[in-house]
Amino acid sequence: MPTVFTEQGVAMVATVLHSPHAAKVSVALIRAFVQLRELLSTHRELAAKLAELEKKLEGHDAAIGNLFEAMRQLLALPEPDHGRKIGFNRESS
Numbered sequence: 001m002p003t004v005f006t007e008q009g010v011a012m013v014a015t016v017l018h019s020p021h022a023a024k025v026s027v028a029l030i031r032a033f034v035q036l037r038e039l040l041s042t043h044r045e046l047a048a049k050l051a052e053l054e055k056k057l058e059g060h061d062a063a064i065g066n067l068f069e070a071m072r073q074l075l076a077l078p079e080p081d082h083g084r085k086i087g088f089n090r091e092s093s
Contacts, residue, residue: 014030
């Protein structure tokens with residue numbers, strides 16, 4: 001014999017049992033089922049949004065790494081040496 005009820009089973013038991021206590025218990029059980037359903041739907045929405053965010057950010061790590069590498073290469077370039085200074089130079093006059 002089953003030891004648990006579905007939401008529909010609780011509603012059927014409430015129609016069969018006609019005591020005030022049975023009615024209160026069945027209402028409480030149905031409310032618990034409603035809260036459980038809302039909680040599950042919230043977690044599904046959250047899980048879907050998290051998966052969407054993971055897909056969106058999937059390639060960003062590599063792109064950011066490439067950006068930093070390019071910046072390091074630009075910073076590592078030697079300054080151009082023209083052999084002469086720009087501006088007035090007293091030593092050459």
